[in-house]
Amino acid sequence: MRSSRTAARFTVLLAATALVTSCGGEDDGATSGxxxxxxxxxxxxxxxxxxxxxxxxxxxxxxxxxxxxxxxxxxxxxxxxxxxxxxxxxxxxxxxxxxxxxxxxxxxxxxxxxxxxxxxxxxxxxxxxxxxxxxxxxxxxxxxxxxxxxxxGGMALAYRTDLFQAAGLPTEPEQVAALWPSWDEFLAVAEQYTADTGQAFLDDSGVLFETVAKQGSEVFYDTDGEPIYDTNPQVERAWEVATAAARAGVTADLAAFSPEWNTGMAQGKYAVQLAPAWMLNYIQGQAPDTAGRWNVTTLPEGGGNWGxxxxxxxxxxxxxxxxxxxxxxxxxxxxxxxxxxxxGNFPSTPSLYGTPEMREFTSEFFSGAPLGQIYTASVEALEPVVEGEDQRLILREFGNGVDRVEKGDEEPGEAWASTLDAIALEID
Amino acid sequence: MPTGTGAGALRRRLPGRTVPYLYIAPFFVVFGVFGLFPIVYTGWVSLHEWNPIGTHAWLGLRNYTDLMADPRFWNATVNTFSIWIISTVPQLAVALVLAAVLNGPMLRLRTGFRMAVLVPNITSVVAVGIIFTQLFGRDFGLVNWLFDTVGLDRVDWPAGRLSSHLAIASMVMWRWTGYNALIYLAAMQSIPRSLYEVAELDGAGRVRQFLHITVPQLRPTIIFTVIVSTIGGLQVFAEPLVFGGQAGTDGGQSRQFQTLTLFLYEQGFRDLDFGYASAIAWALFVMILVLSVVNYRLSRRISTG
Structure with missing residues (x-):
């Protein structure tokens, strides 16, 4: 046993030496470029x-x-x-x-x-x-x-016109946007949809949390760089909206970018996708058969940024x-x-925003939606989020907390407390 | 390499006692570089707040006191032991039976079967992880489809603690059962045939022979496989990582299948706290050490007693 392990280690050493020498060789050849x-x-x-x-x-x-x-x-x-x-x-x-x-x-x-x-x-x-x-x-x-x-990643909302129509909802972007001036009405529509069709309205509540939270400027940190995630009303609001959606069963509980999510999107397991501009390209790649059955409208309560x-x-x-x-x-x-x-990735260079190329840009896949105008309006209206060093860890723990509610592990109150505990452990 | 000097000349110039040390030097050099140094250096890092691309600040033993008070550490410990037991006990039992079958005189194509049981072990662990994760998928998984057809409720495998442990343990079993079976098989072949012949004369059946001759004779080998499974089981990493998908390092929304190595990886490489991750590594090292000593003591008592 021992001798074979030693031999294995020795082989590793030899391989490592070979690797180092070969890398060195490449370096010599390429540095003068x-x-x-x-x-x-x-x-x-x-x-x-x-x-x-x-x-x-x-x-x-x-x-x-x-x-x-x-x-x-x-x-x-x-x-x-x-x-x-x-x-x-x-x-x-x-x-x-x-x-x-x-x-x-x-x-x-x-x-x-x-x-x-x-x-x-x-x-x-x-x-x-x-x-x-x-x-x-x-x-x-x-x-x-x-x-x-x-x-x-200016935010808008992509929805399935065929599924909306089947559920007796309007399909025109302005009418759809008029359904939900606020997230409360959005949730009401979602519950009605799920009650009528037995299908999920949204893919996942974690993304909903992130979207609502980032509609504020100060989210997890204030402008002085102090963490405020535990007291910020914007975060509490996002938590309420997301956990309400999770508890109402209007989500398909499909984590974004998982294989199940891809399949769910292609099979129409849910009707609404919160969509930054780059997401539209993803939808076209993952669900090519749904061409022409989508449209794009605005989010409740303003824009936002994802990605x-x-x-x-x-x-x-x-x-x-x-x-x-x-x-x-x-x-x-x-x-x-x-x-x-x-x-469809939306430019970060404002000199383009008023140009005809942007204004007149539409997409057949999304039923001719004027994507240039929609996302320009979204990006021009959004308030940039104040950054902070541990924002990623904080967001991740909130995502897990919402997921615990969605999976039925914890009640929203418990999950809020356990999330704050988890964040405190992460960033102390 | 010295040029222009023959080996004989070199030997003559070195003092007489040097040469033996040179012969054994490769092991110690390699062990020093890949074994001892990392262990000691990890200990050094664990005494600091150590951001790999940032500050290194001395903390003394604070990482260790924090760790002992960290519910995530104990959660990961419980998960690790749970997955280890769920995977090891059935795995070794099945391996034992499998070895007995492979050792039986009735079996045709014996070499073919013996090679076949090792195939899962040489399969890439990530490939096994991906396939099993699909099998245990909530919406489109084969296991849930089978449950559906026989009238059982669907299970959201990753979401629950026990269900996720079962799924992960099944991957470990899949990979290691055949490997252990081959080790048992090798040991079985060195059991003297005369014992079986005597037992047969006394009228003992196959099962009785297996329980009263094969298993007792295999005791040292069984202890060996338990030790190896312990060391491997406490470090199970790729299976839960792949199983967790997007949030793999968290080990699920409630950390319900986060193992110690996943916790280590999360703290080190996602949260950039190499000091804390090193403390976890040392805690894991001590755990394995203690278990190995217990195993060793047990095995000595059993094999001599």
Whole structure:
């Protein structure tokens, strides 16, 4: 037993040595590619880590073809992607470009030294091109610009017109929006729908919590950076709405992005999807057979934001100059307009908002809904959320708490208390 | 590598006692790098508030006192032991019977079957996790479909504590039963045939032979498999992680199937508290150490007594 384990360890050591030496070899060959303004050495490869939601891959490939550079994508799911990026930052074997989702931005901004300060490349001049709050998502407390903003996850609400019609509900966006001036009426419609059809109205109550909570500006933190999640009326309101939905049984209890959720969406197990702009592309990909059976309208009680990312360059990136060229190119207003037209991801560059291309953009998949206008209005009206370092952990515990109510483990009162206890344990 | 010097010349230049140490050095070097150093360094990290890309502040033993007072730690401990027992006891019992069947004289294609029982073990644990997670799916899972057809209620497997433990234990059983069966089989083949012949002369049937000769003769082997299953069972990680899907590291909405290693991973890699995660690692290390010592004592008493 022992000798075989020793042998195994020795094999590991040999393999590790081989790995280190081979990596070293690659390094020697590729380091001379970082020449700003000059064409990179042939065969230069830029590594890009993403969780696959930016819609920027085609723009990046076009850039690479133009510059004569190879791209190497590594795509993971949301959480594993960020966990891997974190360990990479510690070990130093980092990609050239990393996508950082907005929920994680505060986590990574806490260590600005781990990233290239994009001001050194002249990023300050670009700040005016972007929505200020989206720009600030990439600015650390000491002023370091760690990333440039991708899209904005302005919120709207997608619903199944065929299911609405079958349930005797109106199908025109204005009429649908008129059904629910507030979340209370929204819940009333949901309960009626479920009572009439026996089907779920919404996918999941956790997303409902997040949506309502983020309709406020101060959510888990106030503008002074103090945590207020336990006393903020906005959070309490979101909790009430979400747990009421969970208890009323109007949700399908399908966690977003799970395989069951994908199937449920395609099979029409629920009628309403809370939808930031990028979600529309996801729906088209997951439920292609439902084309023409959706429409899009506004949320009760205003807009909101879900998602969006920054593109960052880790401090030890091999080709920081090329990487900066890449991210400024694909995030330019012209490029973001193309992304919007191709995939629906909503641009973070306000100079586009009034343009005819945006105003006249509609989607056949969503029954010709004027998506450009709907999401422009949503983004222009939304109040950016005040960020805080532990926002992701807090949101996760609230999500679990709502889920405990949804699964019947706890009553809303108990779940509120257990959630606050769990958060206190996480962030003390 | 020294160039231009033959091995003989090298040996002549080294003092006489050095060479034996050089021969055994690879083990100690490798153990030092991959065994001892990580353990000691983890202990050092556990005395700090240690953000991998941020501050490292000295805390002394606070991580350990916090851990002892942390209900999530005890929850994870209970879950880990629960999954371990639910998976290990039936697994070893089935493995024993399976080994007896494989050892039987009646079986055709013996080598084929012996290889086949090992196949689940060489399957990627993540692949097993994904398939089983689908089997135990609430809405579209095969198990619930079977329940439906025989008139039982559907079960939301991940949502409940016991149901999730059963599902995870089934993955562990699937992977390790055949492996343990092969170990038992090897031990069975070294039991002297004369014992069985004598028993047969005395009129003992197959079951009686199995219970009164095979099992007692296998005692040291059974103890060995229990120890190995303990060490593995306390570190079960990939199965619950995959089973949990999107919220895998939480181990469910009520942490109902969060194991110790998942808790460690959550604290270290999701919450960036490497110090606390290291304290959990040390607590786990001590638990395994204690259980191994208990097992060792037991096995010595049994094999000598």
């Amino acid at each position: 970082d020449l700003a303004g000059e064409s990179p050495e042939p065969g230069t490869t830029l590594s890009i880590w993403t969780f696959g939601a930016t819609g920027l891959e085609e723009q990046m490939e076009a850039w690479a073809a133009d510059r004569g550079v190879e791209l190497e994508f590594k795509t993971g799911e949301l959480d594993p992607h960020h966990e891997q990026l974190l360990t990479a930052l510690v070990s130093g074997s980092v990609p050239d470009v990393a996508v950082i989702e907005i929920g994680y931005s505060a986590t990574f901004k806490a260590s600005p030294d781990s990233f290239v300060d994009l001001r050194d490349h002249g990023a300050d001049e670009l700040a005016d091109d972007y929505l200020d709050w989206r720009w600030q998502n990439g600015v650390a407390a000491d002023g370091t610009v760690i990333g440039l903003p991708t899209d904005v 969006g990312s920054q593109l960052a360059i880790p401090a030890n990136a091999e080709h920081p100059d090329l990487a900066y060229d890449l991210i400024t190119t694909v995030l330019s207003p012209e490029s973001q307009l193309e992304v919007f037209q191709a995939s």
